[in-house]
Amino acid sequence: MPAVLIDGKAIGLKIREGAKARTAVLRERGIVPCLAVVLAGEDPASLSYVSAKERALAEAGMESRDIRLPASTTEAELLALIAELNRDEKVHGILVQLPLPAHIAEDRVITAIDPAKDVDGFHPVSVGNMVLGRPGFLPCTPFGVLTLLRELHIPLAGAHAVVVGRSNIVGKPLANLLTRKDVNATVTICHTGTKDLARFTREADILIAAAGKPALIKPDMIKKGAAVIDVGVNRVPDSTAKKGYRLCGDVDPAAVEQAGYITPVPGGVGPMTIAMLLQNVVQAAERRTI
Ligand code: GUN
Numbered sequence: 001m002p003a004v005l006i007d008g009k010a011i012g013l014k015i016r017e018g019a020k021a022r023t024a025v026l027r028e029r030g031i032v033p034c035l036a037v038v039l040a041g042e043d044p045a046s047l048s049y050v051s052a053k054e055r056a057l058a059e060a061g062m063e064s065r066d067i068r069l070p071a072s073t074t075e076a077e078l079l080a081l082i083a084e085l086n087r088d089e090k091v092h093g094i095l096v097q098l099p100l101p102a103h104i105a106e107d108r109v110i111t112a113i114d115p116a117k118d119v120d121g122f123h124p125v126s127v128g129n130m131v132l133g134r135p136g137f138l139p140c141t142p143f144g145v146l147t148l149l150r151e152l153h154i155p156l157a158g159a160h161a162v163v164v165g166r167s168n169i170v171g172k173p174l175a176n177l178l179t180r181k182d183v184n185a186t187v188t189i190c191h192t193g194t195k196d197l198a199r200f201t202r203e204a205d206i207l208i209a210a211a212g213k214p215a216l217i218k219p220d221m222i223k224k225g226a227a228v229i230d231v232g233v234n235r236v237p238d239s240t241a242k243k244g245y246r247l248c249g250d251v252d253p254a255a256v257e258q259a260g261y262i263t264p265v266p267g268g269v270g271p272m273t274i275a276m277l278l279q280n281v282v283q284a285a286e287r288r289t290i
Helices: 008-028 044-059 075-087 106-112 124-132 140-151 171-178 197-201 253-257 269-289
Strands: 034-040 063-069 093-096 160-164 186-190 206-209 227-230 234-237 245-248
Touching (some): 008 044, 008 269, 034 044, 034 075, 034 269, 044 063, 044 269, 063 075, 093 269, 124 171, 140 171, 140 227, 140 269, 160 171, 160 197, 171 186, 186 197
Parallel strands (some): 034 063, 034 093, 160 186, 206 227
């Protein structure tokens, strides 16, 4: 039997409805949750992510402060902008879309954001809080993956989760969240230095592909019936497609015959990332008004 396709759009919509309802409560008190969205340069994928985020914010009744900067923006200029947004009482959250142009140190920019406005959960304070299990903003994609698994009642306690990829945005935080006591999965992290990747992935009850390599995970690398979460969003050139490319996940589409559950690309993890962002923004606005 082919895998159950996980509808991230539908589950994300449910989360977005919750964020919308909480926004309505704040609006009645004259508070409009506001996210400053900073995009430096014109990376086409980033442009598309940023507009999707802004559309979702508007749809939930939130505001976005859309800040587009040229790729030539200096690090000092960006840091000055962040300082200004940190001081701005009307701005509840700050999102700097990554990657930044190569001449800007991402690390310094992320660290400049006030942790109280760090709705991406990338600031070292947010990362520290997450690792210690203290309240704080969780990064949107790992939080979205965890929410998907929970919403589908996929057993996590005692399960073996294999995370392929160790990025700061997905792999590292997701591995951490899955080992939390209230989740209780056993986690293996694989990466570019892993020898014989398939040996590990075949052992996974839950396989999370977040390597950024198109179709890296082949059907024979998956245990029959496993839950497969594909975080990859790769643009693969395709002359037959209208845009000249198509989106391809990190999992070979033929894996649908082997997995028990699988997330499609697009329509799986992507919509969850946006939903969790909205949830974090409304939470940032609520926290400031308590
Ligand atoms: N680039 C890729 N994913 C993300 C994300 O979740 N947040 C930001 N700010 N940039 C990204």
